[in-house]
Amino acid sequence: xxxxxxxEFMRLGITSTVFAGLWASGCTNVQGWRLxxxxxxxxxxxxQPEGVGHSLxxxxxxxxxxxxxxxxxxxxxxxxxxxxxxxxxxxxxxELAGGIDPPSGKPITEKTLFQIRSITKALAAMVMLMLHDxxxxxxxxxxxxxxxxxxxxxxxxxxxxxxxxxxxGIPDGPWIPIKDMANRExxxxxxxxxxxxxxxxxxxxxHAASYGWVIDELVYRWESKDVSQLLETEITEPLGIKDxxxxxxxxxxxxxAKMVVxxxxxxxxxxxxxxxxxxxxxxxxxxxxxxxxxxxxxxDLAKLMNLLAFEGTTDSKRYFSKETQKIASTPTxxxxxxxxxxxxxxxxxxxxxxxxxxxIYGTPPHPRIVGHAGGSASVAWADPEKRLSVVFLCNMMLGxxxxxxxxxxxxxxxxxxxx
Numbered sequence: 202x203x204x205x206x207x208x209e210f211m212r213l214g215i216t217s218t219v220f221a222g223l224w225a226s227g228c229t230n231v232q233g234w235r236l237x238x239x240x241x242x243x244x245x246x247x248x249q250p251e252g253v254g255h256s257l258x259x260x261x262x263x264x265x266x267x268x269x270x271x272x273x274x275x276x277x278x279x280x281x282x283x284x285x286x287x288x289x290x291x292x293x294x295x296e297l298a299g300g301i302d303p304p305s306g307k308p309i310t311e312k313t314l315f316q317i318r319s320i321t322k323a324l325a326a327m328v329m330l331m332l333h334d335x336x337x338x339x340x341x342x343x344x345x346x347x348x349x350x351x352x353x354x355x356x357x358x359x360x361x362x363x364x365x366x367x368x369x370g371i372p373d374g375p376w377i378p379i380k381d382m383a384n385r386e387x388x389x390x391x392x393x394x395x396x397x398x399x400x401x402x403x404x405x406x407x408h409a410a411s412y413g414w415v416i417d418e419l420v421y422r423w424e425s426k427d428v429s430q431l432l433e434t435e436i437t438e439p440l441g442i443k444d445x446x447x448x449x450x451x452x453x454x455x456x457x458a459k460m461v462v463x464x465x466x467x468x469x470x471x472x473x474x475x476x477x478x479x480x481x482x483x484x485x486x487x488x489x490x491x492x493x494x495x496x497x498x499x500x501d502l503a504k505l506m507n508l509l510a511f512e513g514t515t516d517s518k519r520y521f522s523k524e525t526q527k528i529a530s531t532p533t534x535x536x537x538x539x540x541x542x543x544x545x546x547x548x549x550x551x552x553x554x555x556x557x558x559x560x561i562y563g564t565p566p567h568p569r570i571v572g573h574a575g576g577s578a579s580v581a582w583a584d585p586e587k588r589l590s591v592v593f594l595c596n597m598m599l600g601x602x603x604x605x606x607x608x609x610x611x612x613x614x615x616x617x618x619x620x
Contacts, residue, residue, distance in 0.1 A: 208247045244308050245272055245299035250292065257289045263618035264295060270614045275300050279607055280578065280597030282309035282458060284499035287615060288507055288590045291515065294618075296500050302458040302596065314444065314457040314496050315594035316480060318576030319409070321447060321495035325416050325428050326365065326552025327508065330521035330529055331435060337423045340365070340528060340551060347419055350389070354396040363401050364408065364415045365551040366533035370397030372406040372542050375414070379479065382488050389418050399541075405534045405549055406541035412552075413492025429489035436520060437505065444501035448489030457486065457496055458596045460576060465600035477576070477598060495575075499592040502581055506590035509571050509583035526585075529553060530571050545605065556584070560605040562591075563612020577604040580611070591615050 247268060254261040271285055282300025286293070298311040307313075333340065338347060340362040345352030351359075356371070363369040375391035382388070392414050399406070413428075420428050429447035437445050449457065459481040467474040479485040480493065488494055497505075513521040529551040536557060540547040548555040556562055556570025562582050572582025577599050581592040593611045598604075 208249075209244055243275075243299065243301055244310075246297065246311055248293070248296040248311060250294075253294055257292060257294055258620040259289070259294055260618050260620055263614070267295070267611075267614040267618050268297060270610055271297050272299065274595075274607065274610065279599070279603070280595035281461060282313070283593065283595035284309065284311065284313065284315060285593050285611070286499035286503035286591070287618075288503050288510070289619065290588045291507055291511070293500070298499075300596075303461055304459050309458060309596075311500060312444075312456065312498065314446075314449075314453060314498060315579065315596065316457065316460050316486065316576065317495040317497050317502065317579055317581070317594065318460075318480075318493050320502070320573045320575035320579060320581045321490070322412055322492055323553055323571070323573035323581065324432055324445075324447065324495055324505070325413060325491040326529065327436065327505075327521070328420065328428050328431050329361075329365065329416060329552060330513065330525050331431070332420065332423060333525050334521045338419070344415060344419065347422055348389075350393045351415070351418075353393050356395065356397060356401070359397070359401045361419070362533070362551055364412060365529075366549045367405050367408045367412065367540070368402050368533060368549075369408060369411070370399045370401045370403070370406070371395045371411050372408045373398070374410065377410075377414075379485075382490070385418070385421065388414050392418065404541055405538060405547065407543045407547075409542070410492050413490060417491045427489060428491040429494075436508070439518065440504065440508070440515070442501050442504050444498040445505055446496045447491065447494055449483075449486045449494075449496045451483060451487065453496075454483045454486070460578065460596055460598055462598045463600050466577070466598055469600060474598075493575075497592075497594070499594045502594070503590045503592040506572070506581055506583045506592060510585055510588050510590045512585050526571070530555060530569065532557075545602070556582075560609035561612070563609055563614075563616050567616075574604070574608065580608045587619060589615075589619060 253259050281303050285297040287295050296311055298309050300309045342361050344359050344361055345357050359369045375395055377388055377391055417428050432447055460477050462474045462477050508515055512523040512526050533549050537546045548558045553571035554561055554573050556567030557565045562570050569586045570582050570584045574580045578597055579594040583590045
């Protein structure tokens, strides 16, 4: 068994009292935290195996620099709390945790649960890869082949691949009343009523919710189970992963950090901000939304991403094939093509954001990376070439393009440490 060093530091930052006060007063903007950064008594936790530099090919000085970047982003007020976990060759390189959960004033530890938002889409994609290998579908199949009612209103030729690559032309909605989000029949009828707003297959535009609604209905029609049930019983449980949830159990809710929304997001994307607030409640986060409902610790999510780093096989068990992952990691759009909803040159695979997308996993190119970002806050990826998995989670939804810059700083620092 490996020996680990767990170190806990006091760091300059904001006390839990200050954070809780800012939250209660409605001061949820970055500036409010920056002005108060001279307060202290928050914690930084660092877990690191002994001898990691030699055994896993890690530059220890660059690893210290990564810790500094992790800490500095909280000092700058980019987010009140965060976790980071890095695995290489299936073994932990480093785990970091620090900062505060503003509404409760509790310190962030390595056991705190974070909302992973749209990183959940990568988890749903893993379930789809598994079912593809079981012969349930072909990526080129039309959705209507498996769900005939979906083909209404000009959607008859939309393929499963186009849904998973955000090229189906149904990016907006459907908007489901909160009371009906757990009602499969209501959701299915709302999706069936959608009409493409551009020719399916002609362009990318992030399908924020429809991606998950369609996948969940397809999975249920094949398996009589939803994505969350298959993820748990077929993937996370066999891997011994406990702290990755899709549909959070009530007993775990007290461990979950709330997502803070930057003021500019509340001003410019009010519907998104209100939905974020809903996911901060138990009524919201208990829903197994396969497009936004995931909750995890960085360490356990990185263990799950290891499955992609090893291309579907780990501990001598195959969950999906290397060939199927290769299909999912093949670009579906041109390099530099701007996503019509994210307004960023995202390179899409099937369910994954690929490694030559600017900033998200550090400075490109990382041609074999698969991963996803979530909530303009967090990011997770796997690099099969380096047998590397990385998860950065935080509790602050940023507006504009600064969240891409945050990812870049983490990615560049990680790759500087990996020889």
